[in-house]
Amino acid sequence: MLDIIINPFITLLLVLYGLLGRNVFLAIVGFTIIVRFALLPLTIKQQRSFKRMQELQPKQRMLQEKYKNDRERLTQEQMALYREHGVNPFAGCLPLLIQLPIFLSLWRAILATLASTPDQLLELQDRILIGGLDHLVPLKNTFLWMNLALPDQFYILPILVVITTYLQQKLIMPVTPTTSSSGNDAADQAARMSKQMTTFMPLLFGFFALTYSSGLSIYFITSNIVGIIQYAMMGKADVRRLIGKEAPKKEEKAVSAIVTGEVEAGDVIEAPTKTPAKPAAPVRQPRMAKEPVEAGSVVSATGRPLKPGITERKLSGSSAAASSGTTTKSAGKTSKTPPSRNRPKK
Template structure:
């Protein structure tokens, strides 16, 4: 892991020296750079997830049809994937590649916020640029808090209370925006996948918020920055799905097909195409139909 961690620690320390020893700004910019570098993997994961969602209804039909024949089910599933150009592991591979990168990013923030003498020595040994160790120890005070320690609630600082709340909110928003709603079950039965998705969307943000109470302030800032940048990525790519966060199920009804109704002619239509009632025969001459001389 050091072959990924050491370059990350070096880049984060370099950004710290560039931005006038502002550790918070260095963490935000560093997170944005890593997000940009992993964008192709994110795009591939989104593409695979979308393709799997398209074939999901047909996949459920096959599972119901061949529920007692596993070999036939596997063959039909592969045929369905092949005909629709779907790679069943296409969404997992980018995630597996990103996982060690995200772990290294997380560890880089921890190492850069070194507080003890031993951790400072370890930090200086990880820097790959000569002379960069002159900025050690890094300034870890921000808004009256120590970035290397958990938020201290006893100080009464608004920021200390706000950080865990922002972690919960941004994690929830990113999950909702980047996760499209599951289609309803055709037979009216409860959708197990949708229930699992809803549970994850509730438990995961609360879990991260709980972790933010014991993690360092610098890591909370990293989580918030990562979530906000992730949401911005999806919005800029036009892939953000806001149906999950609309109240009262409005997002789910947006995709419903409109009812077919007979259009009622408007004044504009009447002015273009004539009156809505058949015109009277005004060309018929009066007085017996004889023309005047």
């Protein structure tokens, strides 16, 4: 079934091999770069979708808390939330689903052209779509100390695979701090999952690099590096994530203010401040609450729960209580929060 993708890939790889002086290393690197950049629109779409989902996380958590005893209602509310923000919760997975067969084919194409076993070589003739490339088969499999058809005996490539995969995971995966000491909170689940992925994926790909052809390791390493560069070009790669820190975001601060009741919809929110992050501000109870408000609910300064989408400001960040330092105006009065040097002009 994948042949429809594998065969053009094999042909492309052979063309590159011929053009790049029959250097299999350059051919694999060039091939990986071309495919990764061809998939860039999908990568961008996926990243955007993840970001939007992440932005909705605070609201989601609040809904989960609010309707924790009514699953049906929770589902309805979540779907309404998604609809309101034009988010498809599975949209982030779709590009990945599309990319998966492509990367599988990429893998298979490299294995096929290296033809480390008679079986692989025997199949190759029918896979080459352009005439005149047969004289290039099989690819010369030696480069530096390596036989690219075999695993790297020095373990250098598998180690590089693990490192680059880890770096890529770490740089692009948003830090999702845990919020609950009980450990069963949804955010905790997501955080654990993120952590598992950044641990599991490098090890998994390292295992593949140890087991299979070195050519594949070169593909992994190149792909990871290109991935990091792509994310960096999109402004998504954050070096601070390597040490488990997320860059402070203005949106978080705005959300913090809303959630803590320091600001109401329609109030002016400060432009991003250059002041460093400060310790968490105490959570203020909403004023004039007419009915009991559940912990973590989004409320206005008047104590009314905020409607979804009440502000165009983004609701990113994991915990309202974790953000602080925002200077706001509330109900026409200057709040007692620390003054800001960057008050927007009216």
